[in-house]
Amino acid sequence: MIRVQAEDFDIGAEIGRLKAGRRDIGAIVAFVGTVRDQAGAVEEMALEHYPGMTEAELQRIEAEACSRWPLQASLIVHRTGTLRPSDSIVLVVTASEHREAAFRAAEFLMDYLKTSAPFWKRESGPQGSRWVEANPGDDDAATRWKKHAAE
Amino acid sequence: MSTRLLYFAWVKEKTGIAAEEVELPREVTTVAELIAWLKTRGPEFDHAFARSEVIRAAIDRTHVRHDAAIGAAREIAFFPPVTGG
Numbered sequence: 001m002i003r004v005q006a007e008d009f010d011i012g013a014e015i016g017r018l019k020a021g022r023r024d025i026g027a028i029v030a031f032v033g034t035v036r037d038q039a040g041a042v043e044e045m046a047l048e049h050y051p052g053m054t055e056a057e058l059q060r061i062e063a064e065a066c067s068r069w070p071l072q073a074s075l076i077v078h079r080t081g082t083l084r085p086s087d088s089i090v091l092v093v094t095a096s097e098h099r100e101a102a103f104r105a106a107e108f109l110m111d112y113l114k115t116s117a118p119f120w121k122r123e124s125g126p127q128g129s130r131w132v133e134a135n136p137g138d139d140d141a142a143t144r145w146k147k148h149a150a151e
Numbered sequence: 152m153s154t155r156l157l158y159f160a161w162v163k164e165k166t167g168i169a170a171e172e173v174e175l176p177r178e179v180t181t182v183a184e185l186i187a188w189l190k191t192r193g194p195e196f197d198h199a200f201a202r203s204e205v206i207r208a209a210i211d212r213t214h215v216r217h218d219a220a221i222g223a224a225r226e227i228a229f230f231p232p233v234t235g236g
Binding site for chain 1: 214228236
């Protein structure tokens, strides 16, 4: 399941919903991305996105993860709008019978999300505001999944 | 048939618009040709697409390369490399 929303999320409640009534899940991995203040340089982060394509990309990425690993359930929640340091940006949860699939799928989802989901961050602080530039390391992180098939 | 063009992040700031409906010239058949045509539409567009190699494109909400054919696209978007997560 995927969601794009302005509101914050409650990780405990999300995991509770995800495994409600399920007796086959043995491992749950959750990743939360949060806003850093970068030593005082960032006071606000505005997240813009491409409504329609964002949801389509997140669903595509999730389907890809489900085809690579035996997942019992998965969830991606990404926030938009104006956030502040320590606010949550993104939540990825994966559930499987054994931990390896959940760990790998969660990492894969984040790596792909960072290079293909159409979000753009604009940081503001005492020095003014600027669009965040893409990190080449993120491309490398996503590319490695192409080299290594799911194990 | 008109095509919907969308601009995001700093591409939108530079063009000064978020969305528009345009009639594409018949000779514009690829994303690269569309960018070249957009650059002729005024200084804002010339500025926005000056470093066209860094700009990403999507046709009907799917990522495409600049050599992609436009075909019967309804919606074409231009944006910087994504920075979510």
